[in-house]
C-alpha cells in the first residue's frame with residue numbers, strides 16, 4: 261500500500277513542482293529585458309574604469325609626461341608590444357640626460373596583461389577604457405603615445421594636476 | 426451549422442472560384458493536373474514559410490523567457506533574420522565525409538523531411554484547406570510521422586561517429602516509447618468522437634471542443650499528448666539525443682549545409698505538426714468559438730476566417746511547448762524512460778478505459794447537456 | 799491509366815528492392831531495402847483504395863518492425879561489416895526452401911484469386927466495419943483469433959522478460 265501511495269504522492273508533487281517552475285518562467289517572460297543595445301546606448305554606456313582597452317600615456321596641461329625612458333615596461337612586456345626610442349640631450353646645466361623620443365605601442369600585439377603599467381616606476385602609463393578600437397588597417401593599431409613636443413615632467417616642480425585624455 | 430454564416434474572408438471561396446473557372450475553360454484532365462500541382466506547390470511553400478516563421482518566433486520567445494531581445498537587427502524587429510539564415514544555409518558547402526556509408530548518409534535527411542511533409546499534407550489548416558482527408562486521418566498521421574525516426578537512426582549509424590550513434594539510439598528509444606503514449610492519447614479521443622477522420626472530428630466540435638466534451642479524461646489525454654508529442658520532437662527537457670554537452674549535436678553531428686538544414690526544418694515542422702494535430706483533435710481545429718443559440722456572437726466569430734482560428738490555436742500550443750522547453754532542465758535517460766513507462770503509459774491505459782466508460786454511459790458533456798452544446 | 803503507371807512503378811520498386819534486400823552484403827542496407835519494399839507495398843494498398851491497410855502497413859511494418867530491426871542490428875556486434883557468403887550446400891538448401899514457399903503461395907493464389915478478387919471488389923472498407931469485425935463474436939467475426947493472438951504476444955513478452963532476467 262505504501263508503494264502505491266508513494267507513486268501517487270510522487271506524481272502529484274512532481275506536477276506541483278513543474279507548475280511552480282513554469283510560474284517562475286512565466287514571470288520571467290514579462291520582466292524587463294536586460295540586453296544592452298550597444299550602438300544606441302552609447303550615451304548611457306558605463307564601462308568600468310578598470311577595463312583595459314588601450315595603453316595611454318597621460319600628459320598634463322604643460323604637455324609633460326612622466327616617462328623617463330627607462331625601458332622597464334619594454335623588458336616586462338611578454339609580447340614585445342612596446343618600443344622605445346630615446347635620445348641623449350644636454351640639459352641647461354650641462355648634464356647629459358636620456359629622454360624619450362618616441363614611445364610606440366602596438367595595440368594589435370598587446371594582450372592587456374597590465375604588466376607594463378604595474379612595473380613602470382614612474383607611473384607614466386596606464387590603461388584607458390575607451391573600447392571602440394576597431395579600424396580597417398592593421399598599421400593604424402601602432403600608436404605613438406608621447407605627444408608631439410612633449411617632455412619629461414621635472415621632479416622638483418609643483419606638478420599640475422594631470423588631465424585625463 | 427457553420428455553413429449558414431457569411432464568411433467572406435474564407436479561403437474556400439477563392440479555391441472554389443478557381444476550380445469553377447478552370448473547369449469552365451479546360452478539360453477535366455488539365456483541371457485536375459493544374460490543381461494537383463498547385464496544391465503541391467502551395468503545401469511545399471507553406472512548409473518552408475511556416476518553418477521560417479516558427480524559427481523566428483521560437484528565437485524571439487526564447488529570448489523573452491531569458492529577458493533578452495532575440496534577433497532584432499536584420500529588418501524591423503529582426504523579422505528578416507530567419508530569411509537571412511535560410512539564405513546562408515543554402516549557400517553553405519556540404520562537406521563530404523570520407524568514411525560514412527554514403528547511400529544511407531545522404532538518404533537519411535530525406536526520411537526526416539519526407540515523413541514530416543507527408544504528415545503535413547493531412548493537416549486541416551482551415552475550412553476546405555486540407556490536402557488529403559483520409560477517413561483514417563489520425564492513424565495516417567501517427568503512422569507516417571513514425572517514419573522520421575528511421576531517418577534519425579540511419580543518420581546516426583551511417584555517420585560512423587560514436588556521438589551520432591549514441592544520439593540516434595537515444596532518439597530511437599525515446600521516440601518508440603513516446604509514440605506509444607501519443608498514439609494512446611489520440612486513441613482516447615477517437616473513442617470519444619467515434620471517427621478517425623479529421624474533417625468529421627472537427628465538425629463535431631462546432632459547439633463543444635473535445636477537450637471539454639470528455640472533461641477529465643480529455644484533459645488528461647490532452648496533456649499526455651502534449652508531453653509525448655513534445656518528447657517525440659526531441660525538444661525541451663527531452664532533448665537528450667542532441668545534448669550538446671555530452672554528444673555534441675547528436676545524430677546530426679556530421680551533417681552540414683543543406684542536409685543539416687533538412688533536419689533542422691523537420692524538427693521545427695514536427696513541432697508545428699504536433700501542435701496542429703492537438704488543435705484538430707482536442708481544440709476543435711479551425712472551428713471558431715461558437716455558442717449554441719447565441720446567433721449574433723456566432724456571426725461575429727465566423728466572420729474571422731477559419732485559418733486564423735487554426736493558426737492562433739496552434740500558436741498557443743506552440744507557445745506552450747516553448748514555455749515548457751525553457752522552464753525545465755534536461756532529463757536523464759532513465760528518468761525519461763521512467764516518465765513514459767511508469768507514469769504516462771499506465772495513466773494513459775486507465776484513461777482510455779475511463780473514456781470508454783464515459784462514452785458508453787453517456788457522461789460526456791454533449792450527452793449530459795444536449796441543449797447547451 | 800494513371801493507376802497503371804503508378805502500379806508499374808511501385809511493382810518495379812518492389813521487385814528491385816526485394817532482390818537487393820536479399821543480395822546486399824551489408825545487413826543494415828538489407829534492412830533499408832526491405833523498408834522500401836514495405837513502403838511500396840503500402841503504396842499498393844493506397845492504390846487499391848484501402849487507406850486503412852495503408853496506415854496499418856506503415857505504422858506496423860515501417861514504423862514498428864523496421865525500427866526494431868534497425869535497433870536490433872545496431873545492438874549486434876559489428877553492424878557495418880560485410881556478411882560472409884554461406885557454404886554452397888546451405889545456399890542450395892535455402893534456395894530450395896524459398897522456391898517451395900513461393901510455389902506453395904503461388905498455388906494458393908492461383909486457385910483462389912478469382913474468389914478473393916470478387917470479395918475484395920464488393921466490400922467497402924469502412925474502418926467502423928473492420929473494428930466491429932475484429933471485436934465481434936458472430937459469424938465472420940474474429941474476437942477469438944484476436945484474443946488468441948494477444949495471448950501469444952503476452953507469452954512472447956513474458957518469455958523475453960525471462961530471457962532478459964536470467965543473468
Ligand code: SF4
Nearest residue numbers: 337370371373374376
Ligand atoms: S599590457 Fe602586457 S602585453 Fe600589453 S603592452 Fe603592457 S606588458 Fe605588453
Ligand code: SF4
Nearest residue numbers: 327328330331333380
Ligand atoms: S613607461 Fe614607465 S617603465 Fe616604460 S619607459 Fe617610461 S617610465 Fe620606464
